[in-house]
Amino acid sequence: MLKYFLENDLVRFSKKQPRDWQEAIQMSCENMLEKEMISQVYVDEIIECVGKYGPYIVIIPGVAMPHSSEQSQGVFGTGISFTKMPEDVVFEAGNPEKNAKLFFVLAAKNGDEHVQNIANLSEMLMTDGLVEDLSVIHSFEEYQGLVEKYNI
Template sequence: MTMLKYFYDNDLVRIYDKTPTNWREAINVASENLKEKNIITDEYVREVIKNVETNGAYIVITPGVVMPHALATGQGVLGTGIGFAKFSEPVSFEDGNPDKQGKLFFTLAAKDETQHLENIQNLMTLLMTDGMIDALSDIETLADFVQVMGQFENTPAEQRGENDG
């Protein structure tokens, strides 16, 4: 199962037409889908926010893409999962630095370090797919998400950068 299908099949896709006023609110909103599924608690969300306050905007993994997460052994993790949230406008994590803002949020939670690393690896594979970040950035509805999912599901593996060579 591809990551896009995983998000869709597990009801972990959220598309917002309103953008949060700051990064703390964005992390809270982007974490709602995992909280609804009892994968994380508010305690985990507080831990993620505390980590950003302490370590800076390390969760902005590339311009436009944010990966909120805390330690796999952290408090408030009830299960393993990744939630996807898309905001209409980028949220800034560092004033005046466009490289430290994003509107695609992939919130990670894992019960152990192995699952945490697998989540990150699967997410990186998804994001390295040619055109994926732009396609997800352009969606406005769940129907758009389904269309992107279909478009990339039907792309030969070699065009997605998944060749064995």
């Protein structure tokens, strides 16, 4: 999957720290917005759902998976993008377990693709050492090094 992100130009390193989790979601979706895989409607839906249901998108400490349901409006393509923020983004004050620096945005046109995206990303994130390595890199060159190291 690391290769997929690189080969499809779906990797971003943010130089700007978002002021809050809402801006972090917006920033992490920019790549897919530019590629017209999603529309602003989808981004707004994710932000609304996190506001309503809490930080369900923080799947493990340090990692957020912005997504909404498979019936979401504003999804035109299936894919996953990766954005690394400079510092942790706080989703729930006083709960560092719900901070995230690594953002993997999911978009899927149907339920099967939605489930497959989650399964693929989950499998990748279980790779020993990967989350830690992604958390400390700051450039495409370093990312390329991880692609070679993990060969995934």
